[in-house]
Amino acid sequence: GQNIDQPTEMTATEGAIVQINCTYQTSGFNGLFWYQQHAGEAPTFLSYNVLDGLEEKGRFSSFLSRSKGYSYLLLKELQMKDSASYLCAVMDSNYQLIWGAGTKLIIKP
């Protein structure tokens, strides 16, 4: 079966750095997405990786290793507004999105 694993919950301190991991086993691979979802709001797109390596976008970076079936989302200089759930999703060989259950990130002052 197809599976996406990510931690259920993480806690970090304002101003610090946090890394949210995502591992996947899917039938084929056509890219990996990260979405952010604040409580009671719509998920919003953060990043897309289809080649190995690091993609940097401001305070957020996303890394992909296809050989390891592994990605992480790196958040730097954490702010209180970064408290949200972070969803990892992989597009399989049929272009279907397989979703993880999300990681709830709690930022403490």
Place this chain on the structure above:
Amino acid sequence: ETGVTQTPRHLVMGMTNKKSLKCEQHLGHNAMYWYKQSAKKPLELMFVYSLEERVENNSVPSRFSPECPNSSHLFLHLHTLQPEDSALYLCASSQGVRGGGTGELFFGEGSRLTVL
């Protein structure tokens, strides 16, 4: 106008009621989706419409009935639901489906459904 708008935001219904959820996208996209989001579970894809034609129906019970009258509007008709159907129902749109576009989804804020 915001990108994807869903109404109502909250809905409480009995098991014998009939209600509908509405979604409207103002992004000019040609694909629309219904997802179910339950606490601590992955998003579950329910239906996909591409160019107003249903292209995917993931074994969803018949008490959920989608309708896509045009590329900007999507409905989810609800009938004789069960308490386990209580969840957040998210609508999304994209330009292209099945690799035809960037794959990025634009979501609405969801309709929180409670079935008593």
